[in-house]
Amino acid sequence: MASPCPVTILGGYLGAGKTTLINRLLRQADRRRLAIIVNDFGEIAIDADLIEARTRDTISIAGGCVCCAFGNDLLDTLRTLRDAAEPFDHVLIETSGVALPRNLLATVSLAPGFQVAGIVVLADADGIRRLAGDAYVGDTVRAQLDAADLVLLSKCDLPGAEALDEVEQWLGARVRAPILRTSAGDVPPEVLLGEHERASDPAPRQGAWRPFAHADARYGSAALQIDGPLDAQRLGAALAQLPVALLRAKGLVADASGALHAVQVVGRRWNTAPAPAHARGGGRLVAIWAGSGTDRDTLLAAIGAARIVPAPASPIRSVS
Numbered sequence: 001m002a003s004p005c006p007v008t009i010l011g012g013y014l015g016a017g018k019t020t021l022i023n024r025l026l027r028q029a030d031r032r033r034l035a036i037i038v039n040d041f042g043e044i045a046i047d048a049d050l051i052e053a054r055t056r057d058t059i060s061i062a063g064g065c066v067c068c069a070f071g072n073d074l075l076d077t078l079r080t081l082r083d084a085a086e087p088f089d090h091v092l093i094e095t096s097g098v099a100l101p102r103n104l105l106a107t108v109s110l111a112p113g114f115q116v117a118g119i120v121v122l123a124d125a126d127g128i129r130r131l132a133g134d135a136y137v138g139d140t141v142r143a144q145l146d147a148a149d150l151v152l153l154s155k156c157d158l159p160g161a162e163a164l165d166e167v168e169q170w171l172g173a174r175v176r177a178p179i180l181r182t183s184a185g186d187v188p189p190e191v192l193l194g195e196h197e198r199a200s201d202p203a204p205r206q207g208a209w210r211p212f213a214h215a216d217a218r219y220g221s222a223a224l225q226i227d228g229p230l231d232a233q234r235l236g237a238a239l240a241q242l243p244v245a246l247l248r249a250k251g252l253v254a255d256a257s258g259a260l261h262a263v264q265v266v267g268r269r270w271n272t273a274p275a276p277a278h279a280r281g282g283g284r285l286v287a288i289w290a291g292s293g294t295d296r297d298t299l300l301a302a303i304g305a306a307r308i309v310p311a312p313a314s315p316i317r318s319v320s
């Protein structure tokens, strides 16, 4: 069975920085093949033109709000993407600024061949408190934040350091999701997309799984090889409950029969699926969290909790 294509739903109020983030991501996409679905609020499609991708990979659904009026159009679009000659590694849906991202969950889960990887919501550091308290739009803004698996506090270059700390604290008190500061859409692609196996990728060698290419002091990351069978569902649940602000994790783990399963975690959301048929190699996991310093022990504990049988010595070959 083919593995479902992960879909990231990108939300956030008007002007929060969604298009900026996507453009930055596309510049760093490397070999990943990304499809971007954009929804413009209003009859004229503007956002699609602002996205710096090849036209065939950017699909605009114009004329309203993707969360309510576009169930069928979105399904048709996903069907088209699924039937593309060359498969996509990841789909991003940029919702309109007034959309409620949670409403898209149902639509995407109706689309065969796709699976929601997470809802990422941008919150403008300079305006989110005012917007959330606004008599007219406050409801929408708060519902967007409540739906988030991961909140990106955007435009962190605008407020001063003290105001930024304050808004982050305020946000932390009202959302369940981890919060990550960004400016100019500067988020490692791994946070939004995770690493993806492709048919053309060479199988990773044992002991040679590489750390993230985008090493950055603001993030801690780990790349682990895992020997022995793991319960993918238990691993996903354990990772999503970690006390550290885990932003993104993605792994392939073998079950007791040796079959590989993909595990996807975005903030507190997780899911598992059969690994792509072309996936090779043993179990491995990459994880990225906010803040430097290793949370190696916490990660190892989550992996340990998912082991199906006690591994001989240590199930972990390398941590980087």
Ligand SMILES: Nc1nc2c(ncn2[C@@H]2O[C@H](COP(=O)(O)OP(=O)(O)OP(=O)(O)O)[C@@H](O)[C@H]2O)c(=O)[nH]1
Pocket (backbone or CB within 6 Å): 012, 013, 014, 015, 016, 017, 018, 019, 020, 021, 047, 096, 097, 154, 155, 156, 157, 158, 182, 183, 184, 185
């Ligand atoms: N100072 C600053 N400006 C930013 C940042 N990110 C985006 N902007 C600006 O904010 C404005 C809106 O950014 P967009 O990326 O278009 O926001 P959007 O969420 O796609 O907007 P809608 O499509 O209206 O929902 C643009 O003028 C951007 O240049 C940032 O990190 N810092």
